[in-house]
Every structure is written in C-alpha cells, then in structure tokens.
Amino acid sequence: MSTPPTTGKIIQWNLLSTLLTKLLLRHFNKLVQEVSKMETPMALSDKINEWLEWDKNEKTRLEVKKLMSSGDNEKLQKLLMSRMEFGTAGLRGRMGPGYSQMNDLVIIQTSQGLASYLRSCNDKSTKQGVVIGFDGRHNSRRFAELSAIAFLQKDIPVYLYSHLCPTPFVPFAVDLFGCAAGVMVTASHNPKDDNGYKVYWGNGAQIISPHDKNIQASILNNLAPWAKAWDTNFLEKHADLQDPLPKVMKEYYSILSENVLDRHCNESSSTKIVYTAMHGVGYTYMVEAFKVAGFKPFVSVKEQQDPDPEFSTVDFPNPEEGQSALDLALQTADREGCSLILANDPDSDRLAAAEQGPGGEWHVFSGNELGALLGWWMLHSYRKKNPTADLSNAYMLASTVSSKLLRSMGKKEGFNFIETLTGFKWMGNKSRELESQGHTVLFAYEEAIGFMCGTSVVDKDGISAAVRVAELIAYLDQEGSTLLKKLNDIYTEYGYHISLNSYYLCYEPPTIKRLFDQLRTIGGKTNSYPDSILDGKYKVVSVRDLTTGYDTSQPGNKAILPVSRSSQMITFEFENGLVATLRTSGTEPKIKYYTELCASPQQQDKEKLHKILREMVDAICTEFLKPEAFGLKARPT
Structure with missing residues (x-):
C-alpha cells in the first residue's frame, strides 16, 4: 500500500505543473506570433504585386519599390492593406501611393465604380453624360482626365472643363446640361498635399445615402483597370467629349446679372473692395462676376491672385481661419485705402468678408454673421422684386450647427425655416425637394462660410455670394450705413444671436x-x-x-x-x-x-x-x- 503524498510534495507538484503549463502556453503563443508574422507579409506581398501590376504611374510605383527595398512593411501595410472609403463627401485625403491615399490608380478605380453604378441605376446615363471639373491643385487636371476615360469607356458622354473652374460650376453644369452626375476634383481648403473627388447627382446636389454605399460597392467590383484606363490619348478628339465652359460662362453670368437688384446702385457705390483668390481658381471668375453685376473693378491681392498648388503665402489656404489667413488681404486693403475685403477659398465655393471700422480696425465676419446679413439681403431683394409674393411659400435653410437667427427672422417675417444636418449635401437635396413641391428657396447657409443664394446652384457658391455681399454694401452706402451697423440692426430687431x-x-x-x-x-x-x-x-x-x-x-x-x-x-x-x-x-x-x-x-x-x-x-x-x-x-x- 503506497504512502499518501505529503502536503509539501503536493504543493511542489502543483508549482511544477503550473510552471510547465506557462512554458507550454508561452511557446504556443510564440509560435502563433511567428505564424502571424509569416502570414502578414504573404498577404502584403500579394497586395504589392497587385499594385505594381495595376499602377502605371512611375512616381508612385517607385515609392512603393523604395519601401520594399528598405523593408518598411509597416508603411506598406498602411498604404496597401486598407483603402479610402467612398462616402457622402466622396474622397478626400493625402496624395501618395497606395489604396489609402489619393493617386492615379485610386481615381481610376473610383471612376470605374461610379461609371458602372450609373449604368446600372440610370438607363439614360449614356445620353445624359457627366460633368467633370478640377481645381488648381497638384494632379487635379490629370485626375479629371483619368476620370473622363473611365466614363467614356462605359459609353457615358463627358463634359470635361478645359480649364480649372470653381466647384459650383460643376453642379450648375449638371443642371444646365441635364447630366446624370458630376465630379469635381478638389480638396477645397485642405493643405497642399491633399486632393479629393466630390460627386454630384442628377439633381445638381451632392450625393447622399444610399448612393455613397452603392458607389463604394461598385468600386470594389471594378478594381482592375479597364483596357484604356491609362491611355490619355483616348481623350483626343473623342466624339463624346465636350468642353462645357463656354456655355456655362454664358448662362451662369446671365443668371447672376438677372438677379442684380439695382444696377445703378452697384455702379455708383463708393466702397473700394479688395479680393483674394487665396491661390485658387477664383480671380478670373470674380472679375467677370463684378463686371456683369455693374461694380467697379476690385483691387486684387496680387501675391494670391494666380493658382498656386503650393499655397506659398498661407499655412492654411482657408479664409475661415480668419485674420491669420487674410494677412495679405488686410495689408493690401490698408495700402490701397479699401474698406471691404472679400475672400474665396481655393475652389471658390466659400466666402469670407471683413470690413474696416471708422477707427481703422478690421472686423472679420464669422459665417453666422455673414449668414444673417445675406439672409436679410435675400429676403429684402425678394420682396422688392415680388412685392405681392406670399412669404408662407418661401424657405430659408441652415445646418444644425449654424445660428438660429434665420429661425427668429422667419417667425417675425412669415417665411419658413428648416434646419438640416451639417453639410450642403443635406441643404441642397432638401432645396430640390422643396422646389419639386412648388416652394421657393431664398437662401441656405452653414457657419463654415458656405452660402447658397437662390437655387441656380444647389450647393455653396462663393462667386454669387460675393456679388450679393457687394450688392448689400452698395445699398448700405446709400443708406449711410455699413455691414457691421446693419448686423447690429438685425440683432436689435430679431434678438442677439x-x-x-x-x-x-x-x-x-x-x-x-x-x-x-x-x-x-x-x-x-x-x-x-x-x-x-x-x-x-x-x-x-x-x-x-x-x-x-x-x-x-x-x-x-x-x-x-x-x-x-x-x-x-x-x-x-x-x-x-x-x-x-x-x-x-x-x-x-x-x-x-x-x-x-x-x-x-x-x-x-x-x-x-x-x-x-x-x-x-x-x-x-x-x-x-x-x-x-x-x-x-x-x-x-
């Protein structure tokens, strides 16, 4: 009969058992980690080979090869193992190699996905076509041309702008030509290393769900470049490729001119205005806008007048940043004796404004302050042109993070106010819905200096908004008033906001x-x-x-x-x-x-x-x- 183990031996045996278990688990985990390390490079290797097979841009190919040579698998993993997701804002991000950045191949894949989706959901797309515009950023023109090739290969006609253009010219052209969709290659006011791909639907408004999810799914089903995807010669003298710019210029500025309230008032205005394009596309288009509206020529900030993808005079090319972005405009205004500054962002869909006070100090208006002023002016202009109109059929809109002043104004004046989610995609689509119901949309805005004056463009438009502000200051000249005084009058009447x-x-x-x-x-x-x-x-x-x-x-x-x-x-x-x-x-x-x-x-x-x-x-x-x-x-x- 064996002797039972003592308590001490039991404890020793349990300790030994625990130690062996820990060693086995540690060894097992190490093996799992080693296998995991082996699997990741294999999957990554496939993605590298795929990229090098599909990408025909020597610059981005070379960057991937350099990362391979240096063994930087971590960076390659970030670039190639995840991809930018297409959303309601389209795509926007840093330019560089890989599926997670903006580059030729990602643009080709995105356009192939959008073209295939259009063919699947709109049997008229081969007759309606698409509009494609681009700004002055690095690669914008090339991205636009590669996009055009994808649509043409799907027998969808393309209206491709021959020159860089303001973002609002794309939705305007969608309406003008009755297109199925529009694409604007721009990153708006983002840093110089970024670019973007913004999509408009056939109603002239930015896309909303479910189109974004459906386009994303279609992109994933059309990743391999089509036969002529890289052949830019394919665009030369293509029968289905047209330049929309001449007709857009004629029609856009005709509408802008028709909406002028008092041309004589504009012509006689004594206010000297400084304008900056912020190194973007706006200068040429704003010169024409002032001309057709009857204003004297503005003073341009020369250093920021021409398109410059390096944005060499500003850290952030965004006039929403206020005085830090408007330094050169303020210096120009002081030097030239101007009392009003108007500024567009690089793709001219936003507008900033500043006014000099009697003591020489400058007031840079916030988006909400400009929204109050423009809302008042659009209501005033509508009443002057339509003295017997029923305001109960009129609407103004603002995003939920914008001021509630239009709501207060509407309660007193009799028009309707609607609040939407943040972003002009919501206000644009809501405006189209209201119009289809027989309503009149006077104005919409968001606090991020985006303004929609009327519905010839159902998106923010910095060109037409600048003309409306210039009109308002001309009107106030006659009244012996200023923008800041008028803003205080509005607060007095409707409450401080x-x-x-x-x-x-x-x-x-x-x-x-x-x-x-x-x-x-x-x-x-x-x-x-x-x-x-x-x-x-x-x-x-x-x-x-x-x-x-x-x-x-x-x-x-x-x-x-x-x-x-x-x-x-x-x-x-x-x-x-x-x-x-x-x-x-x-x-x-x-x-x-x-x-x-x-x-x-x-x-x-x-x-x-x-x-x-x-x-x-x-x-x-x-x-x-x-x-x-x-x-x-x-x-x-």
Whole structure:
C-alpha cells in the first residue's frame, strides 16, 4: 500500500505543473506570433504585386519599390492593406501611393465604380453624360482626365472643363446640361498635399445615402483597370467629349446679372473692395462676376491672385481661419485705402468678408454673421422684386450647427425655416425637394462660410455670394450705413444671436470615441449626459445625440434628424438659451464645438451676453471635452 503524498510534495507538484503549463502556453503563443508574422507579409506581398501590376504611374510605383527595398512593411501595410472609403463627401485625403491615399490608380478605380453604378441605376446615363471639373491643385487636371476615360469607356458622354473652374460650376453644369452626375476634383481648403473627388447627382446636389454605399460597392467590383484606363490619348478628339465652359460662362453670368437688384446702385457705390483668390481658381471668375453685376473693378491681392498648388503665402489656404489667413488681404486693403475685403477659398465655393471700422480696425465676419446679413439681403431683394409674393411659400435653410437667427427672422417675417444636418449635401437635396413641391428657396447657409443664394446652384457658391455681399454694401452706402451697423440692426430687431466656435485637434479615432462615449454615459448609465456646467450654474434642458438617435426634446426621446453612427455629434441646449454642439469633422482630425447664445430682442446688453457666452464655452471645453485628460490640441492661433 503506497504512502499518501505529503502536503509539501503536493504543493511542489502543483508549482511544477503550473510552471510547465506557462512554458507550454508561452511557446504556443510564440509560435502563433511567428505564424502571424509569416502570414502578414504573404498577404502584403500579394497586395504589392497587385499594385505594381495595376499602377502605371512611375512616381508612385517607385515609392512603393523604395519601401520594399528598405523593408518598411509597416508603411506598406498602411498604404496597401486598407483603402479610402467612398462616402457622402466622396474622397478626400493625402496624395501618395497606395489604396489609402489619393493617386492615379485610386481615381481610376473610383471612376470605374461610379461609371458602372450609373449604368446600372440610370438607363439614360449614356445620353445624359457627366460633368467633370478640377481645381488648381497638384494632379487635379490629370485626375479629371483619368476620370473622363473611365466614363467614356462605359459609353457615358463627358463634359470635361478645359480649364480649372470653381466647384459650383460643376453642379450648375449638371443642371444646365441635364447630366446624370458630376465630379469635381478638389480638396477645397485642405493643405497642399491633399486632393479629393466630390460627386454630384442628377439633381445638381451632392450625393447622399444610399448612393455613397452603392458607389463604394461598385468600386470594389471594378478594381482592375479597364483596357484604356491609362491611355490619355483616348481623350483626343473623342466624339463624346465636350468642353462645357463656354456655355456655362454664358448662362451662369446671365443668371447672376438677372438677379442684380439695382444696377445703378452697384455702379455708383463708393466702397473700394479688395479680393483674394487665396491661390485658387477664383480671380478670373470674380472679375467677370463684378463686371456683369455693374461694380467697379476690385483691387486684387496680387501675391494670391494666380493658382498656386503650393499655397506659398498661407499655412492654411482657408479664409475661415480668419485674420491669420487674410494677412495679405488686410495689408493690401490698408495700402490701397479699401474698406471691404472679400475672400474665396481655393475652389471658390466659400466666402469670407471683413470690413474696416471708422477707427481703422478690421472686423472679420464669422459665417453666422455673414449668414444673417445675406439672409436679410435675400429676403429684402425678394420682396422688392415680388412685392405681392406670399412669404408662407418661401424657405430659408441652415445646418444644425449654424445660428438660429434665420429661425427668429422667419417667425417675425412669415417665411419658413428648416434646419438640416451639417453639410450642403443635406441643404441642397432638401432645396430640390422643396422646389419639386412648388416652394421657393431664398437662401441656405452653414457657419463654415458656405452660402447658397437662390437655387441656380444647389450647393455653396462663393462667386454669387460675393456679388450679393457687394450688392448689400452698395445699398448700405446709400443708406449711410455699413455691414457691421446693419448686423447690429438685425440683432436689435430679431434678438442677439452671438456665437463662439472653434475646434481641438485629435489624431487618434479611439480617443475621440472614448471622449464621446463618456459624455453619453455619465455614471456608467446609457443615455446619461451632463445636466449642467459650473456646479449647476447653467442647466441643460435638452440633449440631442445624432450618433445614437437619442433626443430628449422629442416624443419617445427619438431624434427627427437623420442619425449617423459613423460620426460623433451631440447638441446641448441650456436653460438660458445657449445651444452647444460638439461634433467630429468628416474630413479633418478635428473635434469641433459650435455655441450660440440666442437672446430675445429685449436683451440688449451685448457686453453682458458676450461675457456669459465666454464663461459657458470655457466651462463646456473644460468639463465636457477635457482637453488635458484626452490629450487634445487647441486650434492653432
């Protein structure tokens, strides 16, 4: 009979068993890691071979080969193992080799996908055709030409602009020629290394779902370049290739001229205006716009007049950045004795403006301030031209993060106001829907200095908006007033609506998600949001989360506006009238915040209102966004 093991021996045996198990697990995990390392290069190797087979651009091929030679598998993995996803903004990103960047091959694949999708869902596309425009960025013309080849190979006629053009000229041409779609090659105001591919549908508005998802699926089904994909000679004297520019110039400026309210007023205006194209496409087109509207020639910022893909005089070619982007325009205005500055972004779909005060100081108008001024002017002009018109049939629109001043104006004046999701794709499509129902759309805008004056272009248009601002200042000249005075008159009549908007930079998507998830799960509970700031001094009365569809102001807490789970967007409304929206950008690594204090006409102490706004915004940033805790970088100054 064997002797039972002692307690000490049992302990020793258990320790030995545990140690052996750990060693075996460690060895097994090491083997798994080694196999994993072997598998990744094999998959990556296939992608490298695929790229080198399909890509005929020697520059991008060489960059991939250099990465291969240096053994930089990590970089190759990022470039080739994931691809840019086509969304409602189309494509936009850094130029360079690989499926995750903008380049010839990605443009070919995208255009093949779009062309195939058009043929599948629109049997008239082979007669209607597509419009293709491009801006002055590096590779824009080439991307446009490669796009044209794809459509022509699918027997879809192409209206390809012969020269770089403003983005609004593409949707205008879609309407003018009755096209099935339009493509604009532009990255708008992004840094110089970026480019983009923006798509318009047959109604002249930017695409919305489900087209974006369907186009993405079609791209994935048409990745291999077609027979003539790289043959730019294919475009020469092609019967189905036309230049839309001459007819577009004639029709666009004819409509612009027809919409002028008082030509004599424009001709007699004493205001001297400086204009900057911000190294973009706008100068030539703005010269023509001022001419047909009856204005005296403007003073151009020479250093920024011609297209320059390097954007050599500005760090960020975006007039929305304010004075930092308008330095040369301000210097030119002071030197030339001008009191008004108008500025387009590089593709001329946005407009910024600044006015000199009596003491020589300059006021750069925010997008919301310009939206208030242009909204008032479009209403004034409509009434002058249609004195018996029923305003109950008229509409103005603004994005949900823009000022609510148009809503206040509509309540008093009798027109309708509609709020949409952020982006002109929503306002453009909504405008077309309203028009189809027999309504009149006077104006739409978003706070990011995008303005739609009328519906000859159902997208933001910096050319026509500049003419409307110039008209307004000419009118105010006769009244002995200024833009800033008129803005204060508007506030006096409809209530002060003062805004403070900015952003933080965050390059880590998981951090952004964690930040917003914490905001919507206070105390670990779902749909539990902050109920106040500054220890209860300012209380939250409603919350709308358009990421999850939760809205405390609606029956059943269900949001009315469309929900997008791929982006973050939460709006807080406070008891004192402040509305604050926190959202991510679809094209930039930004967490943006939009705040507006909506006061009644009886609240006239503007200084006090600004103090309250500043106090609340500081608290929202500190308590909600927590920049230090999440490592957020403040907007560059």
